[in-house]
Amino acid sequence: MAIAWHRARLAARLPQTATARSLVFTVPGWPGHLPGQHVDVRLTADDGYQAVRSYSLAAPADGDRIELGVQTVPGGEVSPYLADDLPSGADVEVRGPLGNWFVWRPEQTEPVLLVAGGSGVVPLAAMIRAHRRVPSSNAFHLLYSVRTPDDVWYGDELAAPDGHLDVRIVYTRQAPSGSPRGAGRIAAADLAEPVTRLGATSPAYVCGPTGFVESVASLLVDMGRDPATIRTERFG
Amino acid sequence: MADDNTHLDGNCLAGPLSEILSVEATTAWWRCPECAMAGPLAQLQVYGPEPGLTARCPGCAYIALRLVKEGRHIWLTMGSSTGAFRFTV
Numbered sequence: 278m279a280i281a282w283h284r285a286r287l288a289a290r291l292p293q294t295a296t297a298r299s300l301v302f303t304v305p306g307w308p309g310h311l312p313g314q315h316v317d318v319r320l321t322a323d324d325g326y327q328a329v330r331s332y333s334l335a336a337p338a339d340g341d342r343i344e345l346g347v348q349t350v351p352g353g354e355v356s357p358y359l360a361d362d363l364p365s366g367a368d369v370e371v372r373g374p375l376g377n378w379f380v381w382r383p384e385q386t387e388p389v390l391l392v393a394g395g396s397g398v399v400p401l402a403a404m405i406r407a408h409r410r411v412p413s414s415n416a417f418h419l420l421y422s423v424r425t426p427d428d429v430w431y432g433d434e435l436a437a438p439d440g441h442l443d444v445r446i447v448y449t450r451q452a453p454s455g456s457p458r459g460a461g462r463i464a465a466a467d468l469a470e471p472v473t474r475l476g477a478t479s480p481a482y483v484c485g486p487t488g489f490v491e492s493v494a495s496l497l498v499d500m501g502r503d504p505a506t507i508r509t510e511r512f513g
Numbered sequence: 514m515a516d517d518n519t520h521l522d523g524n525c526l527a528g529p530l531s532e533i534l535s536v537e538a539t540t541a542w543w544r545c546p547e548c549a550m551a552g553p554l555a556q557l558q559v560y561g562p563e564p565g566l567t568a569r570c571p572g573c574a575y576i577a578l579r580l581v582k583e584g585r586h587i588w589l590t591m592g593s594s595t596g597a598f599r600f601t602v
Binding site: 279280315317329331372373375376377378379487488490508509510511512 | 522
Protein backbone atom coordinates (compact mmCIF):
# COMPACT_ATOMS: atom_id res chain seq x y z
CA MET A 278 0.00 0.00 0.00
CA ALA A 279 1.62 3.21 -1.15
CA ILE A 280 2.37 5.89 1.40
CA ALA A 281 -0.04 8.73 0.75
CA TRP A 282 0.83 12.14 -0.62
CA HIS A 283 -0.39 14.78 1.80
CA ARG A 284 -1.15 18.43 1.19
CA ALA A 285 1.36 20.57 3.10
CA ARG A 286 0.86 24.29 3.66
CA LEU A 287 3.85 26.55 4.34
CA ALA A 288 3.34 28.05 7.80
CA ALA A 289 6.74 29.54 8.60
CA ARG A 290 10.16 30.09 7.05
CA LEU A 291 13.16 30.69 9.32
CA PRO A 292 16.62 31.57 8.03
CA GLN A 293 19.37 29.26 9.28
CA THR A 294 22.26 30.58 7.17
CA ALA A 295 22.49 32.90 4.15
CA THR A 296 21.40 30.00 1.94
CA ALA A 297 19.59 27.62 4.29
CA ARG A 298 16.07 27.76 5.66
CA SER A 299 13.87 25.89 8.08
CA LEU A 300 10.43 25.47 6.57
CA VAL A 301 7.48 24.62 8.80
CA PHE A 302 4.46 23.09 7.10
CA THR A 303 1.06 22.13 8.44
CA VAL A 304 0.04 18.75 7.08
CA PRO A 305 -3.54 17.72 7.89
CA GLY A 306 -3.61 14.01 8.71
CA TRP A 307 0.14 13.73 9.22
CA PRO A 308 0.69 10.31 10.87
CA GLY A 309 3.77 11.30 12.92
CA HIS A 310 7.36 10.17 12.40
CA LEU A 311 10.62 9.08 14.01
CA PRO A 312 13.73 11.26 14.36
CA GLY A 313 15.91 10.76 11.29
CA GLN A 314 13.10 10.07 8.85
CA HIS A 315 12.56 12.10 5.71
CA VAL A 316 9.82 13.10 3.31
CA ASP A 317 9.60 13.42 -0.44
CA VAL A 318 8.36 16.86 -1.51
CA ARG A 319 6.50 17.10 -4.83
CA LEU A 320 6.02 20.35 -6.72
CA THR A 321 3.67 20.55 -9.68
CA ALA A 322 4.04 23.34 -12.24
CA ASP A 323 1.10 24.96 -14.03
CA ASP A 324 1.81 22.80 -17.09
CA GLY A 325 1.69 19.61 -14.99
CA TYR A 326 5.45 19.08 -14.83
CA GLN A 327 6.38 17.53 -11.49
CA ALA A 328 9.62 17.48 -9.52
CA VAL A 329 10.24 15.36 -6.42
CA ARG A 330 13.05 15.82 -3.92
CA SER A 331 13.81 14.31 -0.51
CA TYR A 332 14.17 16.48 2.60
CA SER A 333 14.91 15.44 6.16
CA LEU A 334 12.54 16.15 9.02
CA ALA A 335 14.29 18.48 11.46
CA ALA A 336 12.11 18.06 14.55
CA PRO A 337 10.31 15.27 16.38
CA ALA A 338 6.65 14.59 15.73
CA ASP A 339 4.44 17.55 16.68
CA GLY A 340 0.84 16.94 15.62
CA ASP A 341 0.24 18.15 12.08
CA ARG A 342 3.32 20.39 11.97
CA ILE A 343 6.52 19.25 10.31
CA GLU A 344 9.81 21.13 9.98
CA LEU A 345 12.13 20.55 7.04
CA GLY A 346 15.64 21.85 6.40
CA VAL A 347 16.30 23.19 2.91
CA GLN A 348 19.78 24.10 1.68
CA THR A 349 19.76 26.05 -1.57
CA VAL A 350 21.63 24.22 -4.32
CA PRO A 351 22.83 26.86 -6.83
CA GLY A 352 21.02 26.31 -10.13
CA GLY A 353 18.80 23.72 -8.48
CA GLU A 354 15.35 23.07 -9.84
CA VAL A 355 13.58 22.80 -6.48
CA SER A 356 15.64 24.02 -3.54
CA PRO A 357 15.96 27.75 -4.45
CA TYR A 358 12.19 27.89 -5.00
CA LEU A 359 11.40 26.21 -1.69
CA ALA A 360 14.02 28.21 0.20
CA ASP A 361 13.01 31.67 -0.97
CA ASP A 362 10.08 31.81 -3.38
CA LEU A 363 7.31 29.51 -2.17
CA PRO A 364 4.81 31.97 -0.65
CA SER A 365 3.67 31.56 2.93
CA GLY A 366 0.30 29.80 2.90
CA ALA A 367 1.03 28.03 -0.38
CA ASP A 368 0.69 24.26 -0.74
CA VAL A 369 3.10 21.55 -1.83
CA GLU A 370 2.68 17.79 -1.51
CA VAL A 371 4.69 15.62 0.87
CA ARG A 372 4.98 11.84 1.06
CA GLY A 373 6.11 10.28 4.29
CA PRO A 374 7.38 9.55 6.80
CA LEU A 375 10.04 7.63 4.88
CA GLY A 376 12.91 5.38 5.93
CA ASN A 377 13.15 3.21 9.04
CA TRP A 378 16.88 2.63 9.01
CA PHE A 379 18.45 6.05 9.58
CA VAL A 380 16.38 6.66 12.71
CA TRP A 381 16.96 7.07 16.42
CA ARG A 382 14.29 5.77 18.76
CA PRO A 383 13.82 7.32 22.21
CA GLU A 384 13.93 3.85 23.80
CA GLN A 385 17.57 3.48 22.69
CA THR A 386 19.69 4.03 25.79
CA GLU A 387 23.33 3.91 24.65
CA PRO A 388 25.44 7.03 24.18
CA VAL A 389 25.28 8.15 20.56
CA LEU A 390 27.76 9.71 18.14
CA LEU A 391 26.33 12.11 15.58
CA VAL A 392 28.52 13.33 12.73
CA ALA A 393 27.13 15.97 10.39
CA GLY A 394 28.51 17.57 7.26
CA GLY A 395 26.77 20.84 6.32
CA SER A 396 23.03 20.40 5.96
CA GLY A 397 23.48 16.78 7.02
CA VAL A 398 22.81 18.18 10.47
CA VAL A 399 19.07 18.35 9.75
CA PRO A 400 18.01 14.76 10.58
CA LEU A 401 20.48 14.76 13.48
CA ALA A 402 18.75 17.88 14.85
CA ALA A 403 15.52 15.88 14.98
CA MET A 404 17.36 13.23 17.01
CA ILE A 405 18.87 15.84 19.36
CA ARG A 406 15.51 17.54 19.89
CA ALA A 407 13.81 14.19 20.56
CA HIS A 408 16.62 13.17 22.92
CA ARG A 409 16.02 16.34 24.99
CA ARG A 410 12.51 15.12 25.74
CA VAL A 411 13.77 11.86 27.25
CA PRO A 412 14.53 12.04 30.99
CA SER A 413 17.96 10.95 32.30
CA SER A 414 19.22 9.93 28.91
CA ASN A 415 22.76 8.98 27.96
CA ALA A 416 24.78 11.64 26.23
CA PHE A 417 24.76 12.56 22.56
CA HIS A 418 28.10 13.61 21.07
CA LEU A 419 27.78 15.81 17.99
CA LEU A 420 30.69 16.47 15.66
CA TYR A 421 29.52 19.02 13.10
CA SER A 422 31.55 19.99 10.05
CA VAL A 423 30.83 23.35 8.38
CA ARG A 424 32.80 25.52 5.97
CA THR A 425 32.81 28.73 8.02
CA PRO A 426 31.24 30.07 11.24
CA ASP A 427 28.45 31.57 9.09
CA ASP A 428 27.37 28.12 7.94
CA VAL A 429 26.19 26.75 11.28
CA TRP A 430 22.53 25.71 11.42
CA TYR A 431 20.62 25.78 14.75
CA GLY A 432 23.46 27.84 16.27
CA ASP A 433 21.69 29.17 19.36
CA GLU A 434 20.11 25.83 20.09
CA LEU A 435 23.40 23.95 19.86
CA ALA A 436 25.13 26.54 22.03
CA ALA A 437 22.54 26.30 24.81
CA PRO A 438 23.78 24.46 27.90
CA ASP A 439 22.79 20.81 27.82
CA GLY A 440 24.28 18.24 30.15
CA HIS A 441 23.34 15.43 27.77
CA LEU A 442 24.74 16.91 24.56
CA ASP A 443 28.28 17.88 23.76
CA VAL A 444 28.88 19.75 20.54
CA ARG A 445 32.12 20.07 18.62
CA ILE A 446 32.12 22.20 15.50
CA VAL A 447 34.85 21.66 12.92
CA TYR A 448 35.49 24.31 10.27
CA THR A 449 36.76 23.17 6.90
CA ARG A 450 37.51 26.52 5.20
CA GLN A 451 37.73 29.20 7.85
CA ALA A 452 37.82 28.74 11.62
CA PRO A 453 36.88 31.50 14.06
CA SER A 454 39.84 33.68 15.02
CA GLY A 455 41.61 32.32 18.06
CA SER A 456 40.27 28.82 17.48
CA PRO A 457 42.83 26.24 18.62
CA ARG A 458 41.98 23.95 15.73
CA GLY A 459 42.72 25.33 12.30
CA ALA A 460 40.45 24.89 9.30
CA GLY A 461 40.40 21.43 7.80
CA ARG A 462 38.31 18.38 7.14
CA ILE A 463 37.32 15.96 9.89
CA ALA A 464 40.24 13.71 10.79
CA ALA A 465 40.69 10.83 13.21
CA ALA A 466 41.91 13.29 15.85
CA ASP A 467 38.52 15.04 15.80
CA LEU A 468 36.68 11.77 16.34
CA ALA A 469 39.04 10.32 18.95
CA GLU A 470 37.63 12.04 22.02
CA PRO A 471 33.91 11.51 21.36
CA VAL A 472 34.57 7.90 20.36
CA THR A 473 36.04 7.20 23.80
CA ARG A 474 32.64 8.09 25.29
CA LEU A 475 30.86 5.36 23.35
CA GLY A 476 30.06 1.80 24.29
CA ALA A 477 30.87 -1.09 21.99
CA THR A 478 27.35 -1.14 20.56
CA SER A 479 26.71 2.62 20.57
CA PRO A 480 25.38 3.78 17.24
CA ALA A 481 27.02 6.42 15.09
CA TYR A 482 24.79 8.39 12.72
CA VAL A 483 26.68 10.05 9.88
CA CYS A 484 24.90 12.37 7.44
CA GLY A 485 26.23 14.71 4.80
CA PRO A 486 27.54 14.88 1.26
CA THR A 487 28.59 11.52 -0.18
CA GLY A 488 32.34 12.14 0.02
CA PHE A 489 32.06 13.34 3.60
CA VAL A 490 30.04 10.31 4.67
CA GLU A 491 32.43 7.86 3.00
CA SER A 492 35.40 9.54 4.65
CA VAL A 493 33.92 9.65 8.17
CA ALA A 494 32.61 6.09 7.97
CA SER A 495 36.02 4.74 7.00
CA LEU A 496 37.71 6.76 9.75
CA LEU A 497 35.34 5.20 12.28
CA VAL A 498 35.99 1.69 10.98
CA ASP A 499 39.75 2.35 11.08
CA MET A 500 39.31 3.39 14.73
CA GLY A 501 37.83 0.00 15.47
CA ARG A 502 34.15 0.83 15.44
CA ASP A 503 31.95 -2.09 14.35
CA PRO A 504 30.61 -1.26 10.87
CA ALA A 505 27.23 -2.62 11.93
CA THR A 506 26.93 0.25 14.44
CA ILE A 507 27.48 2.95 11.78
CA ARG A 508 24.39 4.29 10.04
CA THR A 509 24.86 6.64 7.14
CA GLU A 510 22.76 8.88 4.93
CA ARG A 511 24.13 10.63 1.85
CA PHE A 512 22.59 13.50 -0.02
CA GLY A 513 24.87 13.76 -3.05
CA MET B 514 19.45 14.28 -6.41
CA ALA B 515 22.77 12.91 -7.53
CA ASP B 516 24.48 13.96 -10.70
CA ASP B 517 26.40 11.56 -12.93
CA ASN B 518 29.53 11.65 -10.83
CA THR B 519 28.24 10.74 -7.44
CA HIS B 520 25.78 8.48 -5.76
CA LEU B 521 23.25 8.57 -3.00
CA ASP B 522 22.34 5.61 -0.84
CA GLY B 523 19.38 3.34 -0.38
CA ASN B 524 17.70 5.69 2.10
CA CYS B 525 16.43 7.64 -0.94
CA LEU B 526 14.63 4.52 -2.23
CA ALA B 527 12.16 4.63 0.67
CA GLY B 528 9.68 6.83 -1.19
CA PRO B 529 9.95 5.26 -4.66
CA LEU B 530 9.75 1.69 -3.29
CA SER B 531 6.77 2.61 -1.10
CA GLU B 532 4.79 2.87 -4.32
CA ILE B 533 5.04 -0.88 -4.93
CA LEU B 534 5.93 -2.46 -1.55
CA SER B 535 3.76 -2.54 1.56
CA VAL B 536 6.66 -3.08 3.98
CA GLU B 537 9.22 -0.33 4.58
CA ALA B 538 12.14 -1.27 2.36
CA THR B 539 15.27 0.48 3.64
CA THR B 540 15.73 -1.96 6.55
CA ALA B 541 15.49 -5.00 4.26
CA TRP B 542 18.62 -7.15 4.45
CA TRP B 543 20.50 -7.95 1.25
CA ARG B 544 23.50 -10.14 0.53
CA CYS B 545 25.52 -9.60 -2.61
CA PRO B 546 25.68 -12.77 -4.72
CA GLU B 547 28.95 -11.56 -6.22
CA CYS B 548 31.11 -10.52 -3.25
CA ALA B 549 29.00 -11.72 -0.28
CA MET B 550 28.89 -8.29 1.37
CA ALA B 551 25.69 -8.04 3.39
CA GLY B 552 23.73 -5.18 4.88
CA PRO B 553 20.51 -3.20 4.75
CA LEU B 554 19.05 -1.82 1.55
CA ALA B 555 19.67 1.66 3.01
CA GLN B 556 23.42 1.20 2.50
CA LEU B 557 23.36 0.31 -1.18
CA GLN B 558 24.85 2.90 -3.52
CA VAL B 559 22.13 4.52 -5.59
CA TYR B 560 22.67 6.22 -8.95
CA GLY B 561 20.07 8.27 -10.76
CA PRO B 562 17.49 9.69 -10.87
CA GLU B 563 17.40 9.46 -14.70
CA PRO B 564 16.60 7.32 -16.57
CA GLY B 565 15.88 5.43 -13.35
CA LEU B 566 17.36 4.54 -9.99
CA THR B 567 20.08 1.90 -9.92
CA ALA B 568 21.13 0.42 -6.56
CA ARG B 569 24.54 -1.22 -6.45
CA CYS B 570 26.54 -3.21 -3.92
CA PRO B 571 28.85 -0.85 -1.98
CA GLY B 572 31.54 -3.53 -2.07
CA CYS B 573 31.72 -4.51 -5.73
CA ALA B 574 29.13 -2.40 -7.63
CA TYR B 575 27.06 -5.46 -8.54
CA ILE B 576 23.54 -4.28 -9.42
CA ALA B 577 21.05 -5.09 -6.66
CA LEU B 578 18.00 -3.56 -8.30
CA ARG B 579 16.82 -1.04 -10.85
CA LEU B 580 13.65 1.01 -10.62
CA VAL B 581 12.26 2.99 -13.53
CA LYS B 582 9.07 5.03 -13.49
CA GLU B 583 7.27 5.61 -16.76
CA GLY B 584 3.87 7.25 -16.51
CA ARG B 585 1.55 4.88 -14.65
CA HIS B 586 4.10 2.07 -14.71
CA ILE B 587 7.02 1.23 -12.45
CA TRP B 588 9.54 -1.27 -13.75
CA LEU B 589 11.51 -3.23 -11.15
CA THR B 590 14.49 -5.36 -12.12
CA MET B 591 16.12 -7.49 -9.42
CA GLY B 592 19.82 -8.18 -9.74
CA SER B 593 21.76 -7.49 -12.92
CA SER B 594 19.63 -9.72 -15.09
CA THR B 595 17.23 -8.60 -17.74
CA GLY B 596 13.53 -9.18 -17.21
CA ALA B 597 11.54 -6.69 -15.21
CA PHE B 598 8.39 -6.65 -13.16
CA ARG B 599 6.00 -3.99 -14.41
CA PHE B 600 3.73 -2.53 -11.74
CA THR B 601 0.78 -0.34 -12.58
CA VAL B 602 0.29 2.42 -10.01
